[in-house]
Amino acid sequence: MSTPIRVAIMGYGNLGRGVEAAIAQNQDMQLLGVFSRRDPATIATRAPAYAASEIMAFQDRIDVLILCGGSATDLPEQGPSYARHFNTVDSYDTHAKIPEYFERVDEAAKAGGNVSVISTGWDPGLFSLNRLLGQAILPDGLDYTFWGKGVSQGHSDAVRRVPGVKMGVQYTIPAEDALARVRAGEEPTLSTREKHQRECFVVLEEGADQEEVRQAIVNMPHYFADYNTTVTFLSEEVLRRDHAAMPHGGYVLRSGRTGDNTKQLMEFSIKLGSNPEFTASVLVAYARAAHRYAQEGAVGAKTVLDIPFAYLSPKSGAALRKELL
Amino acid sequence: MSTPIRVAIMGYGNLGRGVEAAIAQNQDMQLLGVFSRRDPATIATRAPAYAASEIMAFQDRIDVLILCGGSATDLPEQGPSYARHFNTVDSYDTHAKIPEYFERVDEAAKAGGNVSVISTGWDPGLFSLNRLLGQAILPDGLDYTFWGKGVSQGHSDAVRRVPGVKMGVQYTIPAEDALARVRAGEEPTLSTREKHQRECFVVLEEGADQEEVRQAIVNMPHYFADYNTTVTFLSEEVLRRDHAAMPHGGYVLRSGRTGDNTKQLMEFSIKLGSNPEFTASVLVAYARAAHRYAQEGAVGAKTVLDIPFAYLSPKSGAALRKELL
Numbered sequence: 001m002s003t004p005i006r007v008a009i010m011g012y013g014n015l016g017r018g019v020e021a022a023i024a025q026n027q028d029m030q031l032l033g034v035f036s037r038r039d040p041a042t043i044a045t046r047a048p049a050y051a052a053s054e055i056m057a058f059q060d061r062i063d064v065l066i067l068c069g070g071s072a073t074d075l076p077e078q079g080p081s082y083a084r085h086f087n088t089v090d091s092y093d094t095h096a097k098i099p100e101y102f103e104r105v106d107e108a109a110k111a112g113g114n115v116s117v118i119s120t121g122w123d124p125g126l127f128s129l130n131r132l133l134g135q136a137i138l139p140d141g142l143d144y145t146f147w148g149k150g151v152s153q154g155h156s157d158a159v160r161r162v163p164g165v166k167m168g169v170q171y172t173i174p175a176e177d178a179l180a181r182v183r184a185g186e187e188p189t190l191s192t193r194e195k196h197q198r199e200c201f202v203v204l205e206e207g208a209d210q211e212e213v214r215q216a217i218v219n220m221p222h223y224f225a226d227y228n229t230t231v232t233f234l235s236e237e238v239l240r241r242d243h244a245a246m247p248h249g250g251y252v253l254r255s256g257r258t259g260d261n262t263k264q265l266m267e268f269s270i271k272l273g274s275n276p277e278f279t280a281s282v283l284v285a286y287a288r289a290a291h292r293y294a295q296e297g298a299v300g301a302k303t304v305l306d307i308p309f310a311y312l313s314p315k316s317g318a319a320l321r322k323e324l325l
Numbered sequence: 326m327s328t329p330i331r332v333a334i335m336g337y338g339n340l341g342r343g344v345e346a347a348i349a350q351n352q353d354m355q356l357l358g359v360f361s362r363r364d365p366a367t368i369a370t371r372a373p374a375y376a377a378s379e380i381m382a383f384q385d386r387i388d389v390l391i392l393c394g395g396s397a398t399d400l401p402e403q404g405p406s407y408a409r410h411f412n413t414v415d416s417y418d419t420h421a422k423i424p425e426y427f428e429r430v431d432e433a434a435k436a437g438g439n440v441s442v443i444s445t446g447w448d449p450g451l452f453s454l455n456r457l458l459g460q461a462i463l464p465d466g467l468d469y470t471f472w473g474k475g476v477s478q479g480h481s482d483a484v485r486r487v488p489g490v491k492m493g494v495q496y497t498i499p500a501e502d503a504l505a506r507v508r509a510g511e512e513p514t515l516s517t518r519e520k521h522q523r524e525c526f527v528v529l530e531e532g533a534d535q536e537e538v539r540q541a542i543v544n545m546p547h548y549f550a551d552y553n554t555t556v557t558f559l560s561e562e563v564l565r566r567d568h569a570a571m572p573h574g575g576y577v578l579r580s581g582r583t584g585d586n587t588k589q590l591m592e593f594s595i596k597l598g599s600n601p602e603f604t605a606s607v608l609v610a611y612a613r614a615a616h617r618y619a620q621e622g623a624v625g626a627k628t629v630l631d632i633p634f635a636y637l638s639p640k641s642g643a644a645l646r647k648e649l650l
Contacts, residue, residue, distance in 0.1 A: 021584040025464045098650045099643065124650040126458070126591075129634055131649050133451070136610040136637035137603075139350045183596070258606055259346040262598035266451075271508070273587040278462075281583055285461040305635040305645050309454055312461035318424065320630050324456045325423045325449040 004030040005291045006061060007284075010052065010078065011068035012036045012043055014246070015091070018280025019066050020045060026284060028314040032062055055082075062086055063294070064287040068280075080104045083301070084112040087294045089287045091121035091279055098124065098303075106301035115293040116301045120286040121279040122270060123147070127252045129304055130268040134254025138264055141256025144182045146174035146195060150248025150275060158223045159200050162216045164208030167236060169243040171199040174251060182253050185263040198229040201243055203236045248275035285312040329355040330616045331386060332609075335377065335403065336393035337361045337368055339571070340416070343605025344391050345370060351609060353639040357387055380407075387411055388619070389612040393605075401426065408433040408441040408626070412619045414612045416446035416604055423449065423628075431626035440618040441626045445611040446604040447595060448472070452577045454629055455593040459579025463589055466581025469507045471499035471520060475573025475600060483548045484525050487541045489533030492561060494568040496524040499576065507578050510588040523554040526568055528561045573600035610637040 007023055009016045012034050023031045033048040035055050043049035050058075055065075065086040069075050075092045082088050083105045092101050098119055109116040119125065123145075131143055152172045159168035178195050181188045200217055204210065210233055218229045234242075251269040258264055272278045286304065289311035293302065310320055332348055334341045337359050348356045358373040360380050368374035375383075380390075390411040394400050400417045407413050408430045417426050423444055434441040444450065448470075456468055477497045484493035503520050506513045525542055529535065535558055543554045559567075576594040583589055597603045611629065614636035618627065635645055 018584065025583070095650065099647050102646055119650050128649045130593075132634045132638055132645060135649075136613075136634070137606045258350070258602040259343065259599060262602050264598055264603050264606070265596040267592075267594045267596075268455075269592045271510075271590040271592075273589055274584060277583040277587050278589050281462045281589070288461075303646060303650060305649065306633045306642070308631050308633050309457045309461070310630040313457055317631070320457060321427055321628060322424050324453045324460075324630065325420065325444050325628060 002028075004028055005288060006030050006032045006063045007287055008032045008055070008058065008062045008065050009034045009047075009068055010036075010055070010065055010082065011074065012038070012045065012049075013068065013070075014276035015280055015283075016068035017045075018274070018277040019068055019283055020047060021277060022281045022284040025281075026288075026314070028288070029284065032058065056085065059085055064089060064290050066090075066283050066287055068283075076101065079116070079118065080108040083108040083114055083116040085114070086112075087114045087290045088116045089120060089283050089290050090116075090118055091125070091283055092119045093121060093124055095124060102301050102303065110300045113299050115290045115298050117286045117290045117303070117307065118301055119303055120282050122282060123250065125279075125282055125304055126268070126270070127250065130252040130266075131254075132305055134252070134256070134266050138254050138256025138258065138266065140258070141254050141264075142187050144190075144253040144255065145250065146179055146253075147250040148172040148174045148196065148248065150250070150272070151243075151246050155198065155223055158220060159202060159217055162213055162220075164205050164213045164216075165202055166205045166208075167203040167239055169201045169239065171201075173197045173199055179251060182255055183265065183267070185255055185265060187255050192226045193228060196227060198224055198227045200229065200231045201239055202231055202233050203239050204233060245273070246275045248272045248278075288312060288314065327353075329353055330613060331355050331357045331388045332612055333357045333380070333383065333387045333390050334359045334372075334393055335361075335380070335390055335407065336399065337363070337370065337374075338393065338395075339601035340605055340608075341393035342370075343599070343602040344393055344608055345372060346602060347606045347609040350606075351613075351639070353613070354609065357383065381410065384410055389414060389615050391415075391608050391612055393608075404441070404443065405429045405433040408439055409437040410439070411437075412439045412615045413441045414445060414608050414615050415441075415443055416450070416608055417444045418446060418449055420449060427626050427628065435625045438624050440615045440623050442611045442615045442628070442632065443626055444628055445607050447607060448575065450604075450607055450629055451593070451595070452575065455577040455591070456579075457630055459577070459581070459591050463579050463581025463583065463591065465583070466579050466589075467512050469515075469578040469580065470575065471504055471578075472575040473497040473499050473521065473573065475575070475597070476568075476571050480523065480548055483545060484527060484542055487538055487545070489530050489538045489541075490527055491530045491533075492528040492564055494526045494564065496526075498522045498524055504576060507580055508590065508592070510580055510590060512580050517551045518553060521552060523549055523552045525554065525556045526564055527556055527558050528564050529558060570598070571600045573597045573603075613637060613639065 040049035067090040155170035214231045249271045254266040356372045365374035392415040480495035539556045574596040579591040
């Protein structure tokens with residue numbers, strides 16, 4: 001085996017921890033260190049931990065820097081800034097702002113002579129790939145995406161902002177009957193309410209009124225008003241015991257027609273025990289691709305749509321053709 | 326819109342007809358003609374039909390030649406031979422011989438300065454892509470492939486070779502309980518018998534013995550002996566009425582673990598009303614990729630594993646990032 005790919009992690013929350021675990025599963029990779037804005041002494045990692053501010057001292061030793069910050073405030077600043085000095089991979093997921101983010105990272109990566117793979121993960125990411133595949137193969141057809149069952153951070157945050165809520169977790173649940181209709185080739189027009197249900201688990205502040213909190217949640221515009229939402233109240237102890245995991249999942253379907261109105265269906269789905277660990281595993285596979293592009297002398301920003309799957313694998317083209325085709 | 330991609334079809338069986346229909350669904354493509362070893366006057370196509378022997382006269386006008394012959398005898402000869410003179414796409418599917426076929430086509434395409442995309446379709450093809458994706462993202466895991474429900478040509482041919490069989494169709498059926506166990510993350514070890522059932526529909530020759538034919542089928546080595554196989558006898562009229570379609574489908578699953586033994590599942594599946602029409606649609610999408618590579622000056626053989634999904638789409642990178650990420 002050739003020299004391992006030297007990877008570093010920027011940001012050590014759930015995603016950063018997932019990346020650390022994923023790197024350990026890939027023998028062609030080596031974790032050089034974890035960088036964080038927190039005091040390195042407080043970082044519970046087996047890898048060397050450093051202050052984020054020290055990273056430039058490692059520029060010559062890091063093949064790929066995996067950015068594990070959030071899309072709201074971290075990545076819009078970190079993405080372009082680190083792309084100037086490192087090959088990077090990130091999971092920037094603010095869908096509407098991806099074109100602008102791409103341009104900014106692309107400019108910085110080109111200026112620095114680096115490769116940056118942006119917006120990996122599963123949506124955007126694997127789901128985007130499957131939407132593109134479905135549209136290219138079945139141009140006469142419709143796309144359907146269902147999310148869940150899984151914890152939505154945005155909706156959980158919304159629940160926690162309701163006065164009287166001490167703790168809360170929200171699950172997005174795809175409607176089985178809607179999914180069944182799509183799979184049957186009906187090509188239904190589905191309302192927001194028909195596609196997903198929302199299930200909230202809430203710990204009340206002392207003295208808060210259950211019915212008032214429930215009404216505030218289920219009638220919240222954008223987040224819950226357009227859905228069938230259930231709210232279940234429980235103790236802090238039970239919430240911590242039963243709702244600490246971060247499962248997620250979802251389905252991308254393409255329902256189309258070929259020839260003389262022949263029905264054709266393509267479906268991709270994932271069922272994740274841990275959303276951050278899976279997203280981290282996708283980041284690590286695309287770190288391998290970033291390294292390969294960099295070795296070939298490529299520069300600039302790329303998305304999952306631009307990268308052949310062969311670049312995700314440690315195996316040679318000949319081995320892949322023999323084993324997988 | 327720029328100049329359409331000028332496509333020609335070599336071979337006009339079920340697959341060639343599917344390609345003709347698929348090209349009509351793609352506005353950036355134009356069907357230049359259908360080439361066949363049969364007398365062009367007998368080819369029931371709305372496109373111009375020509376003798377295969379005339380094709381060299383069209384060399385300057387064909388951007389991509391889609392090879393629609395079979396893998397047993399047509400493609401091993403046609404693939405390398407046409408790759409020398411045209412950009413080509415094919416669905417060569419003799420899995421064990423793909424590495425050798427790749428080398429032969431690669432040499433010819435490079436000699437001619439052309440691009441050849443080999444072994445597209447769904448298996449090999451889309452299923453290979455999903456096996457690679459699963460292995461790259463979840464290196465600690467297991468692959469599962471189930472085929473069907475669908476008509477297997479190889480097994481239908483085997484049924485038809487049994488003495489006393491006048492006509493026959495064989496369906497491969499994935500075992501629902503095995504699929505459910507994989508989806509549940511059990512990572513089971515499944516025997517051949519546990520994964521698929523086989524269902525045969527047979528029209529007997531006059532005077533043939535039903536039980537003798539049934540025993541000959543269900544005990545046939547390799548094809549049926551290792552499976553639970555049912556044989557249903559029916560009239561020629563009913564067989565023609567109910568079993569003329571060529572549905573197929575299948576599932577590729579990757580069941581893996583991340584972090585501290587967290588279960589993760591990826592699944593890709595297709596449900597096809599017509600196997601040849603869907604395969605044809607895949608060929609046409611990869612014809613677009615072949616054309617794009619040729620315009621970039623690339624040469625040689627490529628497989629689906631080497632080609633970014635963006636090359637399958639008529640849309641620009643910017644449009645894809647905006648709409649699909």
